Amino acid sequence: MSAVDTGRSRTALIYNPRIRGFVYQALLCAAIAFLAWGAISNAIDNLARAKIASGFGFWHNTAGFDISQTLIEYSTTSTYGRAFWVGLLNTLLVAGLGIVLATVLGFIIGIARLSTNWLVARLAGVYVELIRNLPLLLQLLFWYNAVLKVLPEVRDSFLVPGGGLLNNRGLFLPQPVFHERFLAVAAALAVAIVLAVAYRVFAKRRQMRTGQPAPVLIVAAAMVIGLPLAALIVTGFPVDFTYPERGRFNVRGGIEVLPEFMALLFGLVIYTAAFIAEVVRAGIQAVAKGQAEAAYSLGLRPGPTLRLVVMPQAMRVIVPPLTSQYLNLTKNSSLAVAIGYPDLVQIFTGTVLNQTGQAIEVVVITMAVYLTISLVTSLLMNLYNRRVSLAER
């Protein structure tokens, strides 16, 4: 009896699908770990034998090269580590601004494509088909050369209203210098934002209770603009501007926006907006026609119908592919290298890699950075997606 029992349990152990699955997975993990260990130790070994420097000691060495756009303090005596942060911030700047602008433009084009106005819909269609069917690199080179060709030389600069200069060295804007009293203005702005949010909550509750809509947008705008403006007048405009001036070769002073930056931002926004427009169009068309018709029959006008009935439902379909477009934009920003914008790839896997010769370390760091940026973007978008998708019934 007992012999039969053990026999059965042994058989059961071998044929138990859960245990078998576990054993296979453990074996696979062990094999992968072994291969990874072998690859890493082999690489270290070979680098040492070929007398190629390895390790991360270069991080604290002096970089010695200049960078055209630095958001944090950087000079030629700074370290490679500092150059890395400069590059990373430049990448984040262009990617962050690009995502915001591409979203706005993409939504406008996407909605325009579904417009009942024949001309508007066709123009949006032509835009989408033209832009998304041309390689991005070509578009970037086109915009860069266009920017350089169209803009005048320094001595013939366009004057931007308000004291700015625009030429082929970039856009130069007056730089504000804030006095201490400006704190009052900043405080007024903060108060205005809090008030505006509070008003929106109040208006929404009242509408739920009484059905009375309130002009939230106008009131909020009036507060956010009016209060700081009043504070500015009361404190007597506590802000000065340093204006850009033409030097012998270049423009001095002011806030400098590089033509490389303009071209890259322009190219990325226009390219990605075409894809976002398609995502938005698909999302809107995924909402059953009856929804809009029901809203119309309740007496809602087309604007509120789109805003209150169609878009909230369309967002469920729009957000996941929109996330992919954000990730694409961030990764595509590495094409900056072709037009001389100092992003992470240009500075770090370009100059730093070449000067230190440590290809493996530098490329691994860069890949880790892009992976991190992408995962964080995904995470945020997934959180947002969870919020909008709860609306499903």
Add this chain to the structure above:
Amino acid sequence: MKRVFVRLALAAVLGATASVASAQTLNTIKQRGSLNCGANGTLAGFGLPDSQGRWTGLDVDFCKALAAAIFNDPNKVKFVPLTAKDRFTALQSGEVDVLARNTTWTSSRDTSLGLNFTAVNYYDGQGFMVRKSLKVNSALELNDAAICVQQGTTTELNLADYFRANKMKLKTVTFATADEALKAYDASRCDAYTTDASGLAGERLRLANTNDHIILPEIISKEPLGPVVRHGDDQWFDIVKWTHYAMVTAEEFGVTRSNVDDQAKSDNPEIKRLLGTEGKHGEALGLPNDWAARIVKHVGNYGEAFERNVGQGSALKIGRGINALWNKGGLQYAPPIR
């Protein structure tokens, strides 16, 4: 870049022989039947394919000389055009056997990249090119100027050093390739363009209106350019080094492409050792004894290669200057073959 990196990673990971050269380079080249030469594909005078795809230039001729010494055929070379920033990775990973791409010899490149510089086939220095209309006569007047430069070069560093040393402000605009940097300069993005003086002479000819641009007199750095090989294969290192010395020696003793066959009958012992009619200096390198005779027959001596590519026989018209032989006031000096 990506491709080169993947190859390096693969080579490092799989322990391929490519990255760990061990006296095998010559055999590998012989088995393959051709030499892989890392070259500059866009620099007139040093490495540039013409409209028929024929490569020309001083560095190109150096690789042809190597092929002539090994195969007795200067055309058994596969030229791999490399950008400044990818060149070392390509050599480290074994994609090319030798890097002859106007590369500056510096201590850190020689010691920490796993590479060895062999000899100097062109003594250069960094200069500036500006528009005539700027009325600039000296590099010291370039305070606050925007300067276009190629990435991954000593140029980038010298530029920053020079401006720092002279307490001048600088606006660098950096591009991945010399082509892009030059194009941006031509489009007035920068006031000046900087690279090695020999490069400036060639690049100037490629601009829309050559005569609107001048090269400033200052030379702000030492740029000894020469062929590079991987660490660890001393035989190959010797072959590459002595290929250059053979060309210099041939010039010194007046052995030229046209008279090399007659000179083989010469009684001068120096010439006899060079051309392999006396001694076994080729065999010691792992080459036939007439290796140097092959080089001169197919490519010519150093002076001939110089004049043809960058000197009076070329569009660049650069004088010999410090690249003259040591006994004519220059720096080109070959240790004796004996």
